[in-house]
Structures are given as structure tokens and as C-alpha cells.
Amino acid sequence: MTSLSCSATISAASSQLSRRILFPYSNATHLHRLFHSRSPFRVGIKCSYAESSGIKDATAGPIDVVADIKTEKIVVLGGSGFVGTAICKAAISKGIEVTSVSRSGRPKYSGSWVDQVSWVTGDVFYVNWDELLAGATAVVSTLGGFGSEEQMKRINGEANILAVNAAKNFGIPKFILISVHDYNLPSFLLTPGYFTGKRKAESEVLSKYPSSGVVLRPGFIYGKRLVDGYVIPLDLLGEPLEKFLLAIENFTKPLNSLPASDVLLAPPVSVDDVAFAVVNAIRNDDFFGVFTIEQIREAAAAAKV
């Protein structure tokens, strides 16, 4: 006689935990979503096979089969930049397939994760979207930057709007935009191309992806920034400042209603937290909408588990 016993384990711990933290729901809903969610999760199946006839067969030992099903594939626009590389690295660490596109292509970082990313060299205004987006389950845009008024409108606004529409037309189910905190600035100070571009891009994400689009609004992002081969340790300033501002948060809260107060009071956020908040967003259907600095930190903590 032959016996075959199988047990299946579902390991979606980090993604489910993050949902629970950000979006509490009942156990029934939890189970329903676990099994019906579009978000991929890993299924590990262990099977043991044994002959009970008493005849020993050297080839008939227990069989352990672990099926590791990876179905997430992201395209990071600007994956070679400061925030982009952190997103690529975090995604790879969680078993997500990553393609990056930027004009400079592969960055000068070392580490095994670098070889696991597909580095595409291209300008978002001219890329072949059909080729780039084939098989992707989400697009993450880090496109943005400073320059002349026209340049800022173009890269923060137009480039992202183009990308959102390309992703939507291609049928990509999720779009994640790295935007920026408004620093509590009065609206007349939010007019420069940087902010107007960002807000137009945000509107495009939220209108084209009303129930899955994600907009992260970090303030100052710290970490180790690579500029022309040199490492700029922004964390030396950013990390202690973040800790200090979080420690005095209860005292400074009454000042939050003052215009522009967040220029001084918005806590910096680490580039890894932004990256892991993105990972959380990639893996969770329930993660959509606009996320503040504090919510980015919470989402990252849940995804790192």
C-alpha cells in the first residue's frame, strides 16, 4: 500500500500583517482576501511519500517539494536613482522580480541584488512601453527632480502622467508614485513646477487607479546617496533629526496648523522605509490612496516583518 501525505503552508505573513495594521478587518474577511486576493503569496507544499509494503527501496525516500510561486513583477521608473535603487533592492529581498528603466541604466552599486535587477537603458518619453511592461504586475515611478520651471513640470508632471496612462492602457493593475509632502505650505507657495507637477501626477494616478493607485508623500528622504561615484551619507543628518522630531512630536503638534511649519517639523524618513512601504503597496490590494510620512513609516515596518 502506498501513502501520500501532504501539508500546505501559506506564508504571506508580512503582507497580511501590514493589511491588519493599516486596514483592520474581521477574520472571515481576512481569510477570504487571503485566498481571493490578486496579491500573490507563496505557497509551500510539503509532500511525504512512503511505501508500506515493508520492502525498502533506496529511491523511495520521503519527497519534500517546496513550491515557491513568484508572480510579482515590477517596473521601477528611475530605478537607478537614490530612492529607485532602494526600492529595487527591497523588492528583490522580498522575491519580487524587478525591471528598472532610466537613461543611465545600471547604476554603480555593488551587491548580489544588483545582478538580479533587469536594468533597461531608456528615456520614459521614448521607451517602448509594450516591451517594458510585458508581464508586470505593478509600475513604481520615482521620476521627479529639480531644474528650470519647464524641466520640473516635465519630469514631475508630464513624465509621470505619460507613465500612468501607458500602464493603464497596458492593463497594469497597480501604479505607485513617489510624490512629496506639501510641508504645510500655503497654496501660493506650492505653485513652482515641482509641486504643480507632482500634484498633477498624483491626480492622474488617483483618477486612473481609483481603487489601487498609491501616492507616497515623503518629506526629506535620508540614506546613503551615490553621486558621481561618491557616497553622500545623508543618514548622518537625517536619522538623528528624524528621531529628535518624533520624540518632540507631542509638543510640536499644536504648531502643525501654522503655515509652512512642516518645513521645520516634518520628520525625515529613511530611504529604506520608503522602499519597504512600496513593497507593502505592491503586495497588498488594500493598500491604495495617499500616504503621509507617518503612514509610510508604518507601512514599512509592517512589510519588513
Ligand SMILES: NC(=O)c1ccc[n+]([C@@H]2O[C@H](COP(=O)([O-])OP(=O)(O)OC[C@H]3O[C@@H](n4cnc5c(N)ncnc54)[C@H](OP(=O)(O)O)[C@@H]3O)[C@@H](O)[C@H]2O)c1
Ligand atoms: N530625495 C528626497 O529627499 C525626496 C524627497 C521627497 C520626494 N522625493 C521624490 O522621490 C523621487 C525620487 O527621488 P530621488 O532622490 O531618488 O531622485 P533621483 O536620484 O534623481 O532619481 C531619479 C531617477 O529618475 C531617472 N530619470 C530621470 N529622468 C528620466 C527620464 N526622462 N527617463 C527615464 N528615467 C529618468 C533618473 O535616472 P537618469 O537620470 O539616468 O535617467 C533616476 O534614476 C522623485 O520623484 C523626488 O521628487 C525625493
